[in-house]
Amino acid sequence: MTDVTFVSTNPGKFREVQKLLLPYGVRTRWRRRSLPEPQAETLEEVVVSKLAAVRDLTGYVLVEDSGLFIPSLRGFPGVYSAHFLKTWKFGPLLELLRQRDRRAYFRTVAGLQRGRRRWAFVGEVKGRIAERARGRQGFGYDPIFIPEGGFRTFGEIPPAEKNELSHRARAIRQVGELLRSRGR
Numbered sequence: 619m620t621d622v623t624f625v626s627t628n629p630g631k632f633r634e635v636q637k638l639l640l641p642y643g644v645r646t647r648w649r650r651r652s653l654p655e656p657q658a659e660t661l662e663e664v665v666v667s668k669l670a671a672v673r674d675l676t677g678y679v680l681v682e683d684s685g686l687f688i689p690s691l692r693g694f695p696g697v698y699s700a701h702f703l704k705t706w707k708f709g710p711l712l713e714l715l716r717q718r719d720r721r722a723y724f725r726t727v728a729g730l731q732r733g734r735r736r737w738a739f740v741g742e743v744k745g746r747i748a749e750r751a752r753g754r755q756g757f758g759y760d761p762i763f764i765p766e767g768g769f770r771t772f773g774e775i776p777p778a779e780k781n782e783l784s785h786r787a788r789a790i791r792q793v794g795e796l797l798r799s800r801g802r
């Protein structure tokens with residue numbers, strides 16, 4: 619077993635990451651710590667500063683940053699996803715999209731660090747924004763995001779199924795591959 623410390627304040631993310639890494643022989647521990655989220659234009663920049671803030675931790679340390687990107691809103695809320703949701707919930711987004719293209723995608727950048735070595739992995743899932751919030755599973759924007767090829771929102775999709783196709787799954791599986799290939 620390889621051990622990884624996942625640093626985040628979000629229990630929903632931790633549960634997903636823990637399940638995703640287990641098949642690769644990786645045991646994930648959760649370190650609940652709030653990390654700086656600088657005003658940055660890309661998820662990559664945010665991840666780099668999160669990694670800098672966890673240099674004190676030893677072994678493999680994993681962080682991630684995600685966002686919901688809506689091309690018809692020029693990528694908004696994107697890197698501002700967390701802040702926007704906390705302040706406004708879903709209302710304004712649904713309102714803005716009444717007359718606009720509803721296509722959207724979730725993107726995750728996962729950053730892994732061990733000592734001086736760092737790796738980054740990207741995962742995306744395409745879909746569209748629902749007309750109204752549906753479902754109670756998951757967290758964040760899940761109730762308004764419908765992944766491509768279906769009708770249910772992530773909020774209506776059981777966690778195991780979301781973990782098959784989500785942006786986070788796609789990034790974290792690459793972390794799993796890397797850790798498996800590096801062995802202990």
Ligand code: IMP
Nearest residue numbers: 682683684685699700703757758759760
């Ligand atoms: P952060 O990576 O914690 O900064 O997340 C940015 C925002 O996107 C937060 O509001 C999260 O709740 C939301 N978010 C991140 N991942 C997901 C997801 O898998 N589903 C729904 N919302 C998400």
